[in-house]
Amino acid sequence: MSHFALQLSLTFGLLLAAAAAGVLGLRRQGTSDIVYGLSALAAAVGAGFAVVHGILGESPAALALPGGLPGVGIRLRIDSLSLVFLVVVNGVAALVSLYAVGYGRKEHPGRVLALYPLFLLGMNAVLVADDAFTFLVGWEFMSLASWGMVASRHEDPEARRAAHLYLLMASGGAFALLFAFGVLAGHTGDYSFAAIRAHALSGWMPVLALALVLMGTGSKAGLVPLHVWLPLAHPAAPSHVSALMSGVMTKVAIYGTIRLVFDLMPPPQWYWALPFLFAGISTALIGLLQALVERDLKRLLAFSTIENIGIIYVALGLAVAFTATNLTAPAAVALTAALFHVANHAVMKSLVFCGAGAVLHAAHSKDLEKLGGLFNRMPMTGALMLIGAAAISALPPLNGFASEWMVFQAILASPALPVEGLRFLVPAVGAVLALVAALAAACFVRAYGIAFLGRPRSPEAANAHEVDRFSLVAMALMAALCIAGGVLAPLVVEALRPVTVQLVHAGLPAQAAAGPAPLSLTPFDGARSTYNGFMIAVFLLVSSFLASWGVHRIATRATRRAPAWDCGFPDASPTTQYTASSLAQPIRRVFGPIALRVRQQITMPPPGSTAPAEFRLSMTDPVWSLLYAPLARVVEILSGQFNILQFLTIRRYLTLMFAALVLLLVVVVLWR
Template sequence: MAAVDVSVLLAACLLVLGPLAVVLQRQPWLSAVVYAVAALLCAGFALVGLVALAGPASGSALVLPIGLPWIGAHLRLDLLSSFFLVVLGLGGSITSLYAIGYGRHEHAPLRVLAFYPPFLGAMALVLLADDAYTFLLSWEVMSLLSWALVLTHHREEDTRTAGYVYLVMAGFGTMALLLAFGLLAGADGGYGFDAMRGAVRSPLIVAVVLGLMLLGAGSKAGLAPLHVWLPLAHPAAPSHVSALMSGVMTKVALYGFIRVVFDLLGPLEWWAAPVVIFLGAATAVLGILLAMMETDIKRALAYSTIENIGVIFAALGLALAFRANGLTAAAALAFSAALFHIFNHMAFKSLLFMGAGAVLNATGLRDLDRLGGLIHRMPVTAFLMLVGVLAISALPPLNGFASEWLLFQAVLMSPGIPQSGLQLMIPAAGGGLALAAALAAAAFVRIYGVGFLGRARSDAAGSAVEVDRFSLTAMGILAAICVLAGIFPGVVLDAMAPVVQAVIGGRLPVQANESLFTIVPIAEARSSYNGFLVFIFVAFCASAASWAVHRFASRQLRRAPAWDCGFPDASTMTQYSAGGMAQPLRRVLGSTLLAARERVEMPEPGDRRPARLVVRVADLVWQVIYLPISGLVGAVATRMDRLQFLTIRLYLSLVFGLLILLLIGLMLWQ
């Protein structure tokens, strides 16, 4: 049986598993069994993808007698889809393992079980689709199922708002993709991907398709200014669904962008790169600034997802620029950095959302200013979260540093580009990405320090207990991936090399030939990095420092009061708060980029109410773009409401006028 046949069979099993859960809804073992089966099926995806990456480059294809008449549903598993199938398989299987324990806390588990397995199957079909109809149908099913999962706790007003915004953005993105594939198919209606690859298009059509893909795939991935649904949907959804949406679904959106822009459109001219680079860098800075200001731990992680999506888009833009100028080695470096960061983000962001879910289950809280001291109550979760925080902060020797280091090596290759505009723009974008990396470290020091260190800021945090073993095992696997992919990045780069070769036409040198697990992206004279030696150095220094302290320090026990920041009161209110840690950056950058405003509410003399510092931070994209559009739509809808009171004669006149306009449009199109 071919690899694509196995993949389709696994996807079909996932699609059937949801309705089966509805039939068996009263069984007490249902939740654990559904998640366990989903984990096994997703592990099958990962295995099929790995085998396909190691096999022949041609891939395998399948045509099913469903879909459009006389065309059918074309499915194909090539090297690019195989890589993303591995990402889906690993992320889906580990998240499903986590859900076995997390799902016990759901008050209405069937609201998740009915849609969770089909959601995984729909994402797999997006990766396997080889024609426009199958791709769009699978994409829309994926969107609707994820929307249903976001609405799991639909009785809460914030959840309903999140579901509405997500549905609108998903519909807008699907419409953009529909138009993009319509232009790719052309007047001949070549809906198969093979026909699209061979078509000849004008520069105008290429530019429009690129813009539509940025709108369609970018809205699902979280590219600014289309990111507004993420910080609403991720906190509303159950934590294992948030991990899946952030760690996997956004990668499926990136796959759609790569499939069209790097494959179906063919080699693009250099002018296509600047807009992708600029949007990526701007998205990275905006996302991490918003994460720095947020006190809801899940919302902060959602904003961090926006930042990482921006990093990946910037890397893809660099790959477009290098490939357009025939710099194959540099293009392979940038594209490898993008794929590596896609894999890494799946690992550490899924880990962090699972950790946030563990905290939510243990305390019932998401507000950082009501947590604290969890390192004493939940030591295993605290350690695993620390691994995720270090990884997403791009600190060596973990995997986040390895992929971002590759990206900056690609930025340093920009002097070889002949266009002066790109020579100026790419270093500027690199500076923005460096700023985003620094802000990411600050943001996650704040999240971990306020949430896990210090003293408990509420009774719920003070009485928290460690979560179940299924959740800890899943988080432990992801933490191990973060460590191993950072120490041995050459293994991952060599595994991705066939994908880079198939898409870019070149690849990085074989990293297995380097000694001591060193990675050399271009040439050793330019740069090299050895995560294994960095790990040995960090472990040795930490062990030596610990030994020195225990060997030479006094063994006498001494007790002293903790530093109270100048306040003798032992209240937990004297600790640094999340807002207090964000204040310097809020005042330096937030006042301009986030419209941050501070106001002191001082009560009148004799009023016993305490003085308050009120801080307001807004997403300017929401205020400047979406609120005016929402108001305009409301005003137009109010005016159009009069149409329901027209006479039959006026209705027929409107239909006739629209028909005439449609015929004129068709005549001009021909």
């Protein structure tokens, strides 16, 4: 048995065993330990085999099984691109499953137990699929299992609404992918990826295929304007499921984009980069602005995911533009930056979502206005969340900074583009991306400061307690990966070289030889630009130690007592603190009327009146109100008009079927 067959047998077998255990022991005590333990083991096996396969440098492995489409079968294959995503998806899933062992003991698992391993199985199936049928089956496994977990709290109206919208968007995305594969395969009927690669598209067919691919994968990734389900579904799911959906499932969608655009489609044209760049920067900006004014911690993190998805799609757009214009070195930098940020975001977003789950369990609230002072009550969780917040804010020397720095390095290479429009557009995108990076730091200063610092704003926050050891160990490992991804960034980039060589036929310089110092991240050459996270980490540690030593050595040990500065508020009530809403007010006032559709209503009583003043604030997603709400009304009207079809006679039903058959035959003739 080959290594690939052994990997699939162990991974899929353990996941199926976990699903069976979840079904058979749904109401039994200790079932969650078995399910999540087997899931963690399966994910660790999948990631371990992928790492070993990559280290050994083995050639792509393929496997053909009976079933699937006639004449095609079930084709499975791993190459450099699959290996990277198998490591990311399964590595993070193993840590989240470890977290879920402790989480499942506190929260009743309900219907989640049987669906959780099937969710992991679907994502793995997508990553190893080598034909369209297997890819779509795995995609639907992933979608339906995650939908079931979102709907697990069906007694909550918000959860039902989130699950309904998620199912609609997932179904639409699956249909778009189905038609995309149909366009790519043509009328040959062979839906294996090898046949799709060999099939040449002409005319406007590549553009149609690209549009369908972006609709299909973008709806799962959360790309604007297909993102409306994400801030509802991710917070509605249990916290460990939210971590996987936000940190991992969106990366499987990005894998689909990369696989289809860079591997299965014809060589790209320069204008293919435009939808990537426009959609990517719009997604990053809209997601971050909505995160800045959100007071629900899990919804804030979901909007932050949308922002980071936008950053990744900007990097992919740059890779498309450079590849189309034969600039292979910048193309390799852009694609490496996208893949690096995929891995980094998977780790740091899973960390902060697990931390949000710990906060929800300990303080019984995810409303920032009801939290505060949690660092004194949950010091370990607070420290680990601080690392996650700093990483996702792109602060050096953590991993988020390293990958975003590489995105900007690719942007700085845009003057070499031979297309005038791209030379103007890419710097503009870079300027907006710089604004997004600055606002991201402000967003997480607000989120972390309100939740963990200050004084408790509710009795539940005042009585919060630290979480279990399983959760803390899992989060500590994720935090360690956030640090290692920044300090050891050149090693990660070096591991991504086979992917860029496979897809854009170029790789970054050998990191060990290109940089001026050990562990220097060098996108082009040492004389042009380098980044050394290790040196920054050493400098921060040494300077912090010297500053602390100097303060304690020089300062007097005498105790001085004086009145504390009360900031103009002598009242010790926690309500005198800054709130999440007050910190977001400047952003809301600047961007609210345009980007967030904020509406304020202030009622001030006349002088002498004893009536209270009123302040009402409402915010709606502009994409929802301008696109989906009118579309929903049109669908409702049309469905009412077509309701007459339920009351036709048999003769008229037969006539409609005959007309539909004739129409399909005409379409087939014209297609050929």
